Amino acid sequence: VIIAAIVATPFLAALLLLSLRVRSAVQGWISAGIIGVLFGVLLAHLSIVQETGPVQFSIPWMPQIGLSFSLLLDGLALLFGLLITGIGAAIHYYAGYYFENEKESRRFLSLLLAFTGSMLLLVIAGNILTLFIAWELTSIISFLLISFKGKKDAKARAGASQALVITGGGGLALLLGLLLLGTAAGSMEWSDILSSGDVLRTHAWYPALLALIAIGCFTKSAQVPLHFWLPDAMSAPTPASGFLHSATMVKAGIYLLLRLSPVLGGDALWTAVLTTFGLITLIVGAALALRQDDLKGALAYSTISQLGALVALIGLPGEIGIKAALVGVLAHALYKAPLFLVVGAVDHATGTRLLSKLGGLRQSMPGFAAVAGISALSMAGVIPLFGFVSKELLLKAIIDTPGFSVALIIVVISAIFSVCMATILFWDVFMGSRRATPDDHHDNQREHPLPHPMVYAPMGLAAASVIFGVGVSPLVTPLLEPAARSKVSLYLIAPYGIDLALVLSTVAIIVGAALFAFRRQWRSLQIPTLFTGAQGYRLAVRGVERVGDVLLRSQGGKIRYYLSGILIGVVALMSTAGVGTLLNSAAPSFALRNAAELLKAVLLVLSITATFASITFKQHLLAALALGVAGYSIGGIFLLEPAPDVALVQFLVETLATVLIIMILTKTSTAEREKVIGVVWDQTRLGIWRDAAIAILVGTGVALFATAAVNSRPTPQAVANWHLQNALPQAGANDVVAAIITDFRGTDTLIEITVFGMAALGVLTLLAKPEIGERARRVFQTPYLLRRIRARVLRLELPEPMSEYSPEQYAGVAVPSASREDSEALMLHDPLPAPPEMPAPTPSLLDALTRVMAVLTLPFALLIALSHLLYAGSAPGDGFTAGVIAGLGVALWYIIYGYTEAKKRLTWLHPVRFIGLGLFIAFTNAVLPLLFGREFLAFTLVQEITLPADIKLASPLIFEIGIFFAVFGGASAIMEAITHPKEVESM
């Protein structure tokens, strides 16, 4: 649990920091303090891990796919954890002073804390999927940090997105590689993977997973040729560069390789891949570093070079390489981080970090000069600093491995370059005379004393370089031994005196110093630049953009063309499935077995004919009616299936839908519709043939698919039979369909009524209530609430915000008929003289008889609905039917009385509240069993209370009531909306 807390703390600290309003330096202290505590906790774990083995922690996450959130703190994780927190504490402290602006530092430090957390998670992850998540987190936070100054700086944006693309792409490769690894090892947990090395090394996937993981690690750890993102990432604020791009994030790849070396290492392929790329990176990085004028660029390339060395070391067969790499990781972090911090301070103080403009800063920045001197010496590998130990080990590892003579030459040459670079970094910045620069005056103005405590952070790290160097054997050995899993003996001066490694490193120092002396000469040389990875990246980006341009040209903007494209694609996919099965299936039979089937066939033909008619009818109204006929025929087919519940709903919904479309026709202006009817039917013959061809194509495809589906049903009807057998015992319903709706697939139903409610609310918002937002805003203002309460108390009438529409205005043109067919017949001739700007509102029908009918119908509708509701489980009809029946009753009201009057008379009707009530009942009914330790939507039957007339008081009944209210509310909301005389501003 403690290790879980270690990982969680930085994230929590980031949140804490965001909520604090303190000076930037204080922010730095706080975060550095927190990280420092973590460092202490990790240090305390050192002895635990050494004595009792790795500490583990695990909570299942998605056990089905082997994903659990597990942590594993062993020696290697501990070493990296100490490195991250140790350097992290110094950098957080420093960053508090680096930013003067409180807001900036808050943003920066919280990002940095989050980064520290992800990095800790990465190294302590006990599972490759957890590791991958942390890996991606570091990429993303790194992106945010590189683009920290992105608002003003386009280069920062470009660098950040480049880093994200490269490391993110590498992350994808890594994900594939890790999944292969996990599958091959049979587990995603490190503890299992680490013990299955023999299986993995001989597995057929070994080359593939090695290549993929290597790509991931190489992109993260900036190996040539994918190194170029790192120098471009230097547009990050310097503390971030010092932390992420030298000490931690780029070490993630190194960490993973180290972690995997006991499992995947030792193989010839492993050695070949790692040493080749590592050595190339080592020399290329060291050489390119010398050509940089920007201090941070130089540091970036030297980091790349060091990373190359580490990769090569991990690739070496035998244990010495791993030990050398572990020492190298520590040593590099300890000298590179302070160098970055010094550069940040120099930049801060002088306003530039170009070598050609700097010099002689030792007087104004003595503390930083000392730090830079020590770190540069460590970088050059001078005795007695820690860098020396690391360099000796590197040379020794290469010397001791047979067959690496070329590698030795490369290492020595890059050591020379590195010595030269270190000298330049120190001498040209702090020694010598101050350079005269064109904007010297400006620089002088910029130059200002740095906050004094800033220097302590790099100083502490530089001191560590000295202490670890001098006291290498007592101090570093206990750190390394658990990580290397074997005895480690480190010493500053080899007990056997002078050996080849010592000679070579001395040679490197001398030659490097000589190279430094001639720097003026070779720095002015113009060396042609080769094709670099960065250019390749830019070419690729440009290529993608060009392809995008071409694709954009194909977007015509006509909806129908898009539709055709989508449909043809879908059908192509569907019919492939169909054709395959058709070839294997028996000859299709068209035989009709009995009278019911004959009737069904007739109804099918009828519905197809009616549909066809609806297409050919010019008038919308006729088309809508024909569609209604088709719908009723389908209802008849349902009835013959026999599916009485479905047929009932189909008849009711069809009626409602026909009413709906007719109402909508009155809402759209007749002139517009006439116009478009004309356009459509004057359309060129070609257009119609084209659409017909598409339709035939799609129809054929669907028919093929459907035939295949019909003819390849699974023969043992397991699902259906299960439902039939369990409906009564498990859901207490004789009606199996009702049992499925309220119980077996109850969650579907819950979602379905929610969707229906949403759709109804959508209609209401679109057509009736533009002022909902306005009203909500007003309601939540206190004066309005007070006024409302007072009005309630005093029984005052509140002025309605809704615009009043007077029915008298249209009374003269009222249509004196009630039955649907009649009103349709009238509208067929479009008798309503619609005002040009406003659609004709529904007139109230003044005929007394029709009014009485409407008044009488609604209670009966509700009564029928109630009976459907109560016997949902044992007879045809259910909550849906009940809701639609009641909705139809309300629809009649709205049609006959019109919006205003219906609204005024049906005071009890609140469609929106009904939707809410229905959903509330349904969801509460579903959730309630959870409180009693039963599963979601559990079936409960109350047997103690017997209701009259065989009504069962059980949970499905409550569910049906919820469905009823949701559907009834939805249907009435739709009706209310389409009869609402709202005006829409035109554009």
Next chain:
Amino acid sequence: MNTLFAIGTGVMFGLGVFQLLRRDLIKSAMGFYILFTAINLLFLAVGAFNGEAPPYVNDQNVTAAQSADPLVQALLLTAIVISFGSYALLLSFIAIASRRFHTVDTDELDYLKG
């Protein structure tokens, strides 16, 4: 019989697509509705058995005869209500578009085109 229904589904679907591709938005919406119906037909046709009795069991948990497939019926039931909801939403979009842009011709509705 089932093959007949499968072909009927195909025909209905084709009709729906043709209607959907009209320039007239209202006709287009009707096309949408035809597609709903066609899909429902397909559902019915792929049901597990050709039933002779509705899927009801008596209190001894026995159906009257070979029952129709209850699962497709339950799915159909919800599908019908949902399709009505989306049809209503679609139509109200059209009503709004018609009032705001004074046209129900899709080719004239190019307000969103860049």
